[in-house]
Amino acid sequence: MRIIDIIRRSGRNLKSSKTRTILTALAIAVGAFTLALTLAASNGIRSYTDELISSSFDPAELIVGRDKEISNTGAPSDKPQEYDESVASISFGGPGTSLQVKRVSLADIEAMRKLPYVEQVRENFQINIRYITSSANDKKYTGSADVYNSAQKPEISAGMLPSSGDIKKGTLLLPETYLSALGFGSAQDAIGKQVRLSVQKPFSAESIQQLLVSAATGSAPQDQAQELQKVFSYTIGGVTKKAATDFGTGIMPLSLSLGDARELYDYTVQGTADYEKFLYVFARIKNGDNKQNIADAKADLVQKGYFVQSTEDLQKAVGQFVDILTIMIGVFGLITVIASVFGIVNTQYISVLERTREIGLMKALGMSRSGVSRLFMLEATWIGFMGAVLGVLGAYGLSVLLNPVITKQINLDDNLLVFQPVQIAILILALMLVATVAGLLPARKAAKLDPIEALRSE
Amino acid sequence: MIEVKNITKTYGKKDNVFTALSEVSFSAPEGSSVAIIGKSGSGKSTLMHIMSGLDKADSGEVLMGGHDIQKLKRKQADNFRANEMSFIFQSFFVEGNQTVYQNVALPLEIAGVAPRRRKQLIETALKNVELIDKINSKAKNLSGGQKQRLAIARAIVNNPKYIFADEPTGNLDSVTGARIVELLFSIKDSIGSTLFIVTHDHELAEKCDQQVRMSDGRAIDIHQKPAQRPVRKVML
Ligand SMILES: Nc1ncnc2c1ncn2[C@@H]1O[C@H](COP(=O)(O)OP(=O)(O)OP(=O)(O)O)[C@@H](O)[C@H]1O
Ligand SMILES: [Mg+2]
Numbered sequence: 001m002r003i004i005d006i007i008r009r010s011g012r013n014l015k016s017s018k019t020r021t022i023l024t025a026l027a028i029a030v031g032a033f034t035l036a037l038t039l040a041a042s043n044g045i046r047s048y049t050d051e052l053i054s055s056s057f058d059p060a061e062l063i064v065g066r067d068k069e070i071s072n073t074g075a076p077s078d079k080p081q082e083y084d085e086s087v088a089s090i091s092f093g094g095p096g097t098s099l100q101v102k103r104v105s106l107a108d109i110e111a112m113r114k115l116p117y118v119e120q121v122r123e124n125f126q127i128n129i130r131y132i133t134s135s136a137n138d139k140k141y142t143g144s145a146d147v148y149n150s151a152q153k154p155e156i157s158a159g160m161l162p163s164s165g166d167i168k169k170g171t172l173l174l175p176e177t178y179l180s181a182l183g184f185g186s187a188q189d190a191i192g193k194q195v196r197l198s199v200q201k202p203f204s205a206e207s208i209q210q211l212l213v214s215a216a217t218g219s220a221p222q223d224q225a226q227e228l229q230k231v232f233s234y235t236i237g238g239v240t241k242k243a244a245t246d247f248g249t250g251i252m253p254l255s256l257s258l259g260d261a262r263e264l265y266d267y268t269v270q271g272t273a274d275y276e277k278f279l280y281v282f283a284r285i286k287n288g289d290n291k292q293n294i295a296d297a298k299a300d301l302v303q304k305g306y307f308v309q310s311t312e313d314l315q316k317a318v319g320q321f322v323d324i325l326t327i328m329i330g331v332f333g334l335i336t337v338i339a340s341v342f343g344i345v346n347t348q349y350i351s352v353l354e355r356t357r358e359i360g361l362m363k364a365l366g367m368s369r370s371g372v373s374r375l376f377m378l379e380a381t382w383i384g385f386m387g388a389v390l391g392v393l394g395a396y397g398l399s400v401l402l403n404p405v406i407t408k409q410i411n412l413d414d415n416l417l418v419f420q421p422v423q424i425a426i427l428i429l430a431l432m433l434v435a436t437v438a439g440l441l442p443a444r445k446a447a448k449l450d451p452i453e454a455l456r457s458e
Numbered sequence: 459m460i461e462v463k464n465i466t467k468t469y470g471k472k473d474n475v476f477t478a479l480s481e482v483s484f485s486a487p488e489g490s491s492v493a494i495i496g497k498s499g500s501g502k503s504t505l506m507h508i509m510s511g512l513d514k515a516d517s518g519e520v521l522m523g524g525h526d527i528q529k530l531k532r533k534q535a536d537n538f539r540a541n542e543m544s545f546i547f548q549s550f551f552v553e554g555n556q557t558v559y560q561n562v563a564l565p566l567e568i569a570g571v572a573p574r575r576r577k578q579l580i581e582t583a584l585k586n587v588e589l590i591d592k593i594n595s596k597a598k599n600l601s602g603g604q605k606q607r608l609a610i611a612r613a614i615v616n617n618p619k620y621i622f623a624d625e626p627t628g629n630l631d632s633v634t635g636a637r638i639v640e641l642l643f644s645i646k647d648s649i650g651s652t653l654f655i656v657t658h659d660h661e662l663a664e665k666c667d668q669q670v671r672m673s674d675g676r677a678i679d680i681h682q683k684p685a686q687r688p689v690r691k692v693m694l
Contacts, residue, residue: 005567366541368532452513455551
């Protein structure tokens with residue numbers, strides 16, 4: 001018997017028991033639906049995180065630290081560790097739970113700057129601001145500040161950015177979200193206006209001592225506290241838009257020029273373990289758009305004892321996380337598929353029993369065992385095909401409905417549910433294969449049926 | 459020549475052996491018709507199953523065109539049945555949910571006849587049984603007589619050498635049964651097949667060239683029809 005005839009016949013057989021076929025296919029459809037959605041979500045999340053990373057990090061820059069802890073927040077070691085000036089401890093929680101982290105020193109940075117393949121080294125200044133205020137309404141708001149990164153120019157709604165290099169010292173870029181809070185009518189309105197940032201020194205041993213002394217001598221402690229704070233003034237050079245990849249959680253940092261940022265940062269960390277030491281710095285590699293250059297630079301820095309991560313490494317790490325998530329959700333889909341396998345086995349067994357006579361006739365007419373077996377297996381394949389297509393269509397339909405809503409809700413540029421034709425094709429084929437395998441047992445039963453007994457059955 | 463030689467068939471084991479056929483022998487020339495008659499349970503169907511290779515005899519031979527059907531491998535037996543044999547059953551065994559056309563197509567598909575040739579063969583077969591106007595009807599909507607005509611069309615569509623009919627008129631009223639028999643014989647003659655027909659119907663048995671009477675698994679009487687046969691009208 002020709003395979004095309006078998007396929008047609010099996011299709012017809014299914015048509016003649018529509019309800020049962022559809023119900024069995026629906027079970028597969030649920031699995032296909034879950035798996036298709038999982039894949040689509042995973043595609044979407046992956047492209048979203050890739051975009052997020054490549055927009056937050058310059059692919060031409062390497063993140064360079066002295067300690068693998070910059071990426072790994074493993075459990076702190078229980079062994080006493082030798083003192084090292086470059087090591088600072090980060091404590092998180094109760095006593096004993098501090099993490100020893102080796103820092104990048106100024107000497108390290110100097111050495112890095114001299115490396116032939118390094119174009120620029122950018123320290124990682126992340127500054128907590130006590131408050132920001134403007135004379136427009138004198139209200140105070142909390143915030144944070146960061147260094148302006150010329151390689152990752154933000155979108156601006158007013159003002160001007162230099163075509164290359166840093167923004168002018170003494171100017172800053174203000175996020176849109178601050179406009180009305182600080183009493184500016186519009187973005188344009190804010191340009192050229194002054195804002196003041198107040199920063200605070202952490203309490204050091206001396207400062208606390210000073211405080212105690214002043215308390216003992218009766219002088220106002222406030223004056224003393226005042227000395228631990230300082231206000232810096234800046235001109236607003238531009239107003240930045242909220243990035244498309246920003247989740248909408250937290251306040252965007254203000255952007256300062258490198259010089260200003262260093263000044264603020266040094267002020268806030270002076271006298272602490274963080275002073276002139278960095279958890280990590282950004283090393284910009286010459287011709288860093290070439291992946292080979294990045295890889296070579298990374299290899300050399302690693303050899304020099306640094307711990308280095310490229311944008312690609314970050315993407316990979318996040319990708320792995322997305323993979324694990326995908327697998328976890330995918331397992332639910334797989335469980336559904338396994339359940340539907342039993343459905344197919346059951347349906348096909350019933351089908352074989354119902355059509356004993358037909359099988360007997362076909363065998364009497366000379367249909368081979370393999371022919372009979374193929375007929376029933378292909379019926380299962382059909383069921384798998386229909387279920388898979390049904391599920392995928394359902395998932396696609398849902399994505400058409402949901403994508404605009406999600407995109408709006410979390411402010412995305414792209415769709416979160418992304419269907420890839422190749423993935424979908426593989427999914428459908430895989431489900432057809434699974435269904436076929438499920439049909440194997442009933443098909444064997446049909447093939448082995450004794451035609452005489454089958455023909456005797458009335 | 460078709461030769462059945464010393465066919466013995468038993469069911470059950472040891473203490474419980476039942477001999478369904480015992481040393482059955484007869485022969486029939488190609489193109490002739492053989493009626494197998496006898497009481498219920500005498501082994502008629504069993505004999506037919508063994509002759510067509512569907513069942514295995516304990517001993518004996520069935521020679522058709524020089525081959526011993528009983529000794530063929532399963533694949534060869536399948537091929538032999540697909541290309542040279544066909545069956546008609548008392549309860550029709552047509553597929554109700556399929557159309558008349560699809561029912562008749564089954565043996566052609568099994569035999570692997572090229573799709574282009576099928577249509578013509580099917581139409582010829584349906585014309586012969588006067589069902590051509592029902593070609594696209596669902597088989598379940600046919601009357602009993604029409605269903606059996608459909609079964610005949612299915613049995614002759616591939617021009618088989620051997621047709622096995624197990625009580626083909628058993629489920630039909632006498633008038634319809636007589637018409638079906640008429641049809642069966644005329645088609646058989648026109649394509650030159652050998653017809654084996656199991657029946658309780660005396661009139662039908664009389665029409666056959668040879669009658670084999672079965673009783674308790676033995677062929678107790680083999681009766682040749684007197685030489686001259688009435689000329690039948692061939693419908694084509
Ligand atoms: N699988 C089997 N196991 C045991 N006995 C069987 C089996 N198949 C058939 N028989 C017995 O063999 C005998 C012959 O059966 P067979 O079907 O050939 O009779 P028959 O002549 O065709 O009868 P009928 O006219 O009622 O169809 C019967 O007694 C039957 O019970
Ligand atoms: Mg019988």
